[in-house]
Amino acid sequence: MHYVSAEGLTKSFGVNPLFNNISFHINEGDKIALIARNGVGKSTLLRILAGQETPDKGKLFVNKDVTVALFEQDPHFDETKTVLENIFSSNNPIMTVMREYEAAIEADNGEKITECIGKIDELGAWDYEAKVQQILAKLNIHHLQNVVSSLSGGQRKRVALAKTLIDIGFEHQHTLLMMDEPTNHLDVAMIEWLENYLNQESITLLLVTHDRYFLDAVVDEIWELERENMYTYVGDYENYVEKKAARIESELASIDKAKNEYRKELEWMRKQPKARTTKSKSRQDNFYEVEARAKQKIEDAQVQLQVKMSRLGGKIVEMKKVYKSYGDLPILKGFDYNFSKGERIGIIGKNGVGKSTFLNILLGLEPPDSGKVNVGDTIVFGNFSQQGLVIKENMRVIEYVKTFAENFPLANGGSLTAAQFLELFLFTPDKQYTYLNSLSGGEKKRLQLLTILFTNPNFLILDEPTNDLDLPTLAVLERFLTEYQGCVLIVSHDRYFMDRLVDHLFVFEGNGVVRDFPGNYTLLRLEEKEKEKKQGAGNKPQEEKKVEPMSQPVTSNLLPVTNTTPTKKLSFKEKQEFEQIEKAMPKLEAEKVALAEQMSAGNLSFDELKKISDRMIAITEELEAKELRWLELSV
Structure with a gap:
C-alpha cells in the first residue's frame, strides 16, 4: 500500500536553504533511517510529513487511510496532568475506557472497576491492556498518578515514547511511525527491547537516530540530506x-x-x-x-580536533575502599581501582544504579561516605556532562567561548583564536554571532565539547556524549578519541560507540556491585547470552534428577502424595520438618495456581501485576527449596 509521496519539496529558514526540490515515496512496511548533519533539516522534514509545518514549495500526498504518528526529541505534555492522563489522552473509545479502568484501580473503586471490565469485554480490548502493561514495564514507567511537571528529562522521554507506542497500538493498522532520536535516555536493555518491538510489529517506520547498531537492527534503507539534496542507500550503515x-x-x-x-x-x-x-x-x-x-563544491567539512593535552604524571587517580549509599540504596561497596595512563574504560548499567554518582565522586563534585579518592597533581579533568551547556541569556557563541580563553594552543605548537577554533567546529562566522539559546541541540553539544577541549584536559569523562550529535560529528569524535593519549571514561548507551573505543568495562550490576569486565559491550553480551544458555540447559537435568531417585509416587508437579512416608530412619526433628513440608507444599501450590488464574484474567493494573509476579517468583523459589529438602528426607 502506498503511504506517502513527496514531489519537489523545498524548505528554507531565512536565506539558509535546508533542502531543495527533493522527492521520495514511502510504502507500507518500509523501514527507513533519515540521517544528516545537525541543522540540515531532519526534524523539519518529519514535522512537514506530520502536518505541523508546510514546505515552501512542492507537493505532499499522504494516503487518507494512513495515520501519521510523530515521536519528537522534545515531547510536549499537559504539565498539570498526571502521567496516566497524558499517556491516555486520546479520545479513542478503547483509550478512554483504559484510562477510566486504570484510574478506578488506582482509586480502588470496585463498582467502577466492574463497569470498566464490562466495557473492555464489549470492545474486546484485553489484548490492548496486555500490550499497555508490557510497554509500561519495559520502559520502567511507574507511579502513573505523578504530575508530568515533576518528572526528570529522561522520565519525560520514556513517558512520551510509551504514549507514542500505545497510541499506534490503538490506531487502525495503517500507521506511519516517525521517530526522532528515540534511544536518547534509554538504557541498553530498553534499546534492545525497542529494537525487537519495532521489528516484530507490522510498522512502517521513518527514523532519525545516531545509534548505528539500532539503525542496522531496525531499518533496511537510509536517506541522507546533504547539500540541499536527498540521497538514497539500500542496506545497512556500512553499505551507506x-x-x-x-x-x-x-x-x-x-x-x-x-x-x-x-x-x-x-x-x-x-x-x-x-x-x-x-x-x-x-x-x-x-x-x-x-x-x-x-564551480560546484563538494564540501565534506568535518569537525577537526587537535588538542595540546596537558602532561600526564606518574600518578593518575586512585580510588581506595570507596563506599557510597543513598539511604538504603548502595551505590558503591568498597570500590578499589588505580587508573593507568591511556586507559579507555566504558561504564554501563541500568538507569538509577549510580553511574553519574560514580563520576561525580571521581570529579570531587560529591563526597564518598568513606574511602579515599587520590587525584594526581597533573590531572586536568574534562567533564562532558549530561547537563549540557549552562545557557547565559543574551550571550553570543563567540562571547561564550572567549570567557574560557582568547587563544587555543594546538598540538603542533601553534595557536588559534577563539573565532578560528570555532570554525574548526563548523561554526561559520555568521553562526558565531548567534545567541546561545538559538542553537540546535546538536550545535549545543558541539559547542560544549569545544569548551571542554579548550582547557587541554588529559582525563576525559564523557557522560552520554552521543546524545544529539549527528553521525558525521560522531565519526570524527571517535577518530579523535582513538588517537587521544590521555585517559577516557565513557558512560554511554551507544553500543557501537563503546565497542569502537573502550578496552574494558565497569559493569554496574546494582546493589553497590561494580564488575571490571575485560572487553567491550559486544563481548559482554556474548558472555551473558552464554551464561543464560548454560543456565537454561542446566535446569532440565536438575528437574529430572529430582524425579528419578524417588521411591514413592509423586504428582506431576513434584508434590508428594499425602500418604508418602520416608524410607530412612529420621530423627524426631527431621520427622517434624518432613510433616511441616508436606503440609506447606500443597498450600503453596494452591496459592500459585490461584495467582496464575488472577494474572490470566486480564483485569489487573500494572502495580497489581507486578506484585503478583513478585509473589509468584517467591513461591516458586520456596517450592523448589522445599522439594529438594523433601527429597533429602524421603530417600
Missing part, C-alpha cells in the same frame, strides 16, 4: 558509508571534467566580440551550465 564514498569520488571526477570543459568554453567566450547577436545561443546557454558544474 561505502556507497557515499563512491558517490563523492564520482562527483569529484565529474567536477574535474567540467572544469576542463569550462576552461575551453571560457576561452571561446572571451574571443567573441562584444556584440554577441551572431553567437550561438545554445552554446552560450551551455557555457553557463558548464560553469555551474565546474
Whole structure:
C-alpha cells in the first residue's frame, strides 16, 4: 500500500536553504533511517510529513487511510496532568475506557472497576491492556498518578515514547511511525527491547537516530540530506558509508571534467566580440551550465580536533575502599581501582544504579561516605556532562567561548583564536554571532565539547556524549578519541560507540556491585547470552534428577502424595520438618495456581501485576527449596 509521496519539496529558514526540490515515496512496511548533519533539516522534514509545518514549495500526498504518528526529541505534555492522563489522552473509545479502568484501580473503586471490565469485554480490548502493561514495564514507567511537571528529562522521554507506542497500538493498522532520536535516555536493555518491538510489529517506520547498531537492527534503507539534496542507500550503515564514498569520488571526477570543459568554453567566450547577436545561443546557454558544474563544491567539512593535552604524571587517580549509599540504596561497596595512563574504560548499567554518582565522586563534585579518592597533581579533568551547556541569556557563541580563553594552543605548537577554533567546529562566522539559546541541540553539544577541549584536559569523562550529535560529528569524535593519549571514561548507551573505543568495562550490576569486565559491550553480551544458555540447559537435568531417585509416587508437579512416608530412619526433628513440608507444599501450590488464574484474567493494573509476579517468583523459589529438602528426607 502506498503511504506517502513527496514531489519537489523545498524548505528554507531565512536565506539558509535546508533542502531543495527533493522527492521520495514511502510504502507500507518500509523501514527507513533519515540521517544528516545537525541543522540540515531532519526534524523539519518529519514535522512537514506530520502536518505541523508546510514546505515552501512542492507537493505532499499522504494516503487518507494512513495515520501519521510523530515521536519528537522534545515531547510536549499537559504539565498539570498526571502521567496516566497524558499517556491516555486520546479520545479513542478503547483509550478512554483504559484510562477510566486504570484510574478506578488506582482509586480502588470496585463498582467502577466492574463497569470498566464490562466495557473492555464489549470492545474486546484485553489484548490492548496486555500490550499497555508490557510497554509500561519495559520502559520502567511507574507511579502513573505523578504530575508530568515533576518528572526528570529522561522520565519525560520514556513517558512520551510509551504514549507514542500505545497510541499506534490503538490506531487502525495503517500507521506511519516517525521517530526522532528515540534511544536518547534509554538504557541498553530498553534499546534492545525497542529494537525487537519495532521489528516484530507490522510498522512502517521513518527514523532519525545516531545509534548505528539500532539503525542496522531496525531499518533496511537510509536517506541522507546533504547539500540541499536527498540521497538514497539500500542496506545497512556500512553499505551507506561505502556507497557515499563512491558517490563523492564520482562527483569529484565529474567536477574535474567540467572544469576542463569550462576552461575551453571560457576561452571561446572571451574571443567573441562584444556584440554577441551572431553567437550561438545554445552554446552560450551551455557555457553557463558548464560553469555551474565546474564551480560546484563538494564540501565534506568535518569537525577537526587537535588538542595540546596537558602532561600526564606518574600518578593518575586512585580510588581506595570507596563506599557510597543513598539511604538504603548502595551505590558503591568498597570500590578499589588505580587508573593507568591511556586507559579507555566504558561504564554501563541500568538507569538509577549510580553511574553519574560514580563520576561525580571521581570529579570531587560529591563526597564518598568513606574511602579515599587520590587525584594526581597533573590531572586536568574534562567533564562532558549530561547537563549540557549552562545557557547565559543574551550571550553570543563567540562571547561564550572567549570567557574560557582568547587563544587555543594546538598540538603542533601553534595557536588559534577563539573565532578560528570555532570554525574548526563548523561554526561559520555568521553562526558565531548567534545567541546561545538559538542553537540546535546538536550545535549545543558541539559547542560544549569545544569548551571542554579548550582547557587541554588529559582525563576525559564523557557522560552520554552521543546524545544529539549527528553521525558525521560522531565519526570524527571517535577518530579523535582513538588517537587521544590521555585517559577516557565513557558512560554511554551507544553500543557501537563503546565497542569502537573502550578496552574494558565497569559493569554496574546494582546493589553497590561494580564488575571490571575485560572487553567491550559486544563481548559482554556474548558472555551473558552464554551464561543464560548454560543456565537454561542446566535446569532440565536438575528437574529430572529430582524425579528419578524417588521411591514413592509423586504428582506431576513434584508434590508428594499425602500418604508418602520416608524410607530412612529420621530423627524426631527431621520427622517434624518432613510433616511441616508436606503440609506447606500443597498450600503453596494452591496459592500459585490461584495467582496464575488472577494474572490470566486480564483485569489487573500494572502495580497489581507486578506484585503478583513478585509473589509468584517467591513461591516458586520456596517450592523448589522445599522439594529438594523433601527429597533429602524421603530417600
